[in-house]
Amino acid sequence: MTDEVPRILTVQRAAHSLATPAQRGEAEAWADSPVALPFGPFDPGEHRTLELGLHNWVEQQTGLDLGYVEQLYTFGDRHRDPREQAGGPRLVSVGYLALVRQVPLSGAGEAEWHNWYDFFPWEDWREGRPAIVDQAIRPNLQTWIAQIADADERQTYQERLSIAFGTEAAPWDFERVLERYELLYEAGMIGEALRDAQIRAALSGRPVPQTDSETLETAERLGTPMALDNRRVLATALGRIRGKLKYRPVVFDLLAPTFTLLQLQRVVEALGGVRLHKQNFRRLVVSGGLVEPTGQRDSQSRGRPAELFRFRREVLSERPASGVGLPAARIIG
């Protein structure tokens, strides 16, 4: 986090990221994005555990010392890389989510920080409901679903649309990041979907599908594409972290040891993608025993100086589920 922007660490796409690096060529219109999540091979000979391997590799590539680390998901489907052939070798990736304070980067990986919402513009509701949701996402998805021939399948997608993007009655569920991304991919609305379709067509000798400029433009407004299925991995991570906020005090790994309550709130808001009610947030976090005052005050602010707080580790053993919840209704709009 910097300046209320949640950031992710990326590396320049390296050669060894491709399972089958040879095949390219025709499909250059949506050529692979150079931006990728940090990743590397796991060497069972060298590393006792997956997590140790991760720590080591990230340290070497970025100079970062990881604090909180949690296994996210294991991705092993063939469609991850459109170049993989049936019967060929398979790239299986075990994804991890780590939270670190933003620090200068070093190491071998050409690592960079990126605004998380550059990849998911529709997930940031802090300035209100993003215009793109009603301008492009909903109508386009609705049109796409309407042209599905099979009635059962159409019904299933209609339900998925309601669950993922909400309805008149039901609110937007901020945790369903992956569901939203997957619908957009399946509907061919985002860059990776267009790119993968082209690659697959080129590899199988079929004519490469031409994409009309409107579709292209929408795809561009739907965020920066990433290598392979990395944006899908990232969607999984955002959904997971949002879910976790509610019942585990994970945010504190993104903050300095002492912080003002507003700083804490800004981090929660940035990850959740929503604005929260300040006074109630304070009440939740203070009387909930998540933080304790240090007696010191912050000097840097404009108005009345805020007190500095620290995380109360004891809360872990006091309350079964201690987090800073983001129920749909607690949002200020």
Added chain:
Amino acid sequence: MTDEVPRILTVQRAAHSLATPAQRGEAEAWADSPVALPFGPFDPGEHRTLELGLHNWVEQQTGLDLGYVEQLYTFGDRHRDPREQAGGPRLVSVGYLALVRQVPLSGAGEAEWHNWYDFFPWEDWREGRPAIVDQAIRPNLQTWIAQIADADERQTYQERLSIAFGTEAAPWDFERVLERYELLYEAGMIGEALRDAQIRAALSGRPVPQTDSETLETAERLGTPMALDNRRVLATALGRIRGKLKYRPVVFDLLAPTFTLLQLQRVVEALGGVRLHKQNFRRLVVSGGLVEPTGQRDSQSRGRPAELFRFRREVLSERPASGVGLPAARIIG
């Protein structure tokens, strides 16, 4: 589920379950338990996705058609199998959690249903706080922690004990199944820990540690051991499913299409390991819109016949988080 008992599917430990099947011998006192979770190899040539591979293999081994399936965790640490050598090949397992209605089994795997709590006797609080917690678990863990030489390390373990098993002030958190299991393993209190220590000693040529009869007896009271780290996997699954209950309607996959509210409650209680307040459970589930009445009544009961309900799928698109929560305080006891 049958008769208020949550059951898991096991297979007889097959030869191919061992990464290095040759090495055995000395350590027969705690020989490998024959009971294992269903598992099998993943063939990337044959299966497009990990989940399809899973479906296929389970179908073939047990005759079961899996409904709800969710990826659990990927286990790839060396200590999973005490026989694995540094530098040797590594067994990496992607665990999945699937919920099915109990049906007769067939297939090649000698599959059987087992009471889940046979493996975790301390997790079932439906008849009150299990005696073993205060008789054996707490005092033994406390003694074990007390003899840790390093003060920092001792402090860390003390905190883990509080978080996992609760304190006077803090309640037992029913989701922390894995944390509890791991402490018991590390303290050498359960069968697998004793077995693995013996195997490791035998393989490295050290004298095989003798276990006194009291330790052995406690280990036996702490449930049935499983092959490799399978009980750890199972602990992960129980924790996951308990957490999921709260905010996703997963239980319905374990029930017939129509059911009485008591049947529903019993399933939730069995998984959660707690008793719930009947009237409040009804209120939660009915006015929460999770179920709807069918108009039909159940004939099989003793007292007043109960109405049959069905799951309201629409709730998925209506409420962000729809589940049948089990907060610590809602427990009857």
Added chain:
DNA sequence: TTATTTATACTCATATTGAGTATATTTATA
């Protein structure tokens, strides 16, 4: 006919939550 069992409805005190008003303490500016 009565006891027992189970289901369902309703009550009520308490806790939690959402939303707001009021006040305090600072810096910036007229």
Added chain:
DNA sequence: TATAAATATACTCAATATGAGTATAAATAA
């Protein structure tokens, strides 16, 4: 120096959710 603006913090209040009951209904068993 006085006042405005910004920020922090305290407090109120209605609405809702939750925990723990009591009351009543509808069946079977004795």
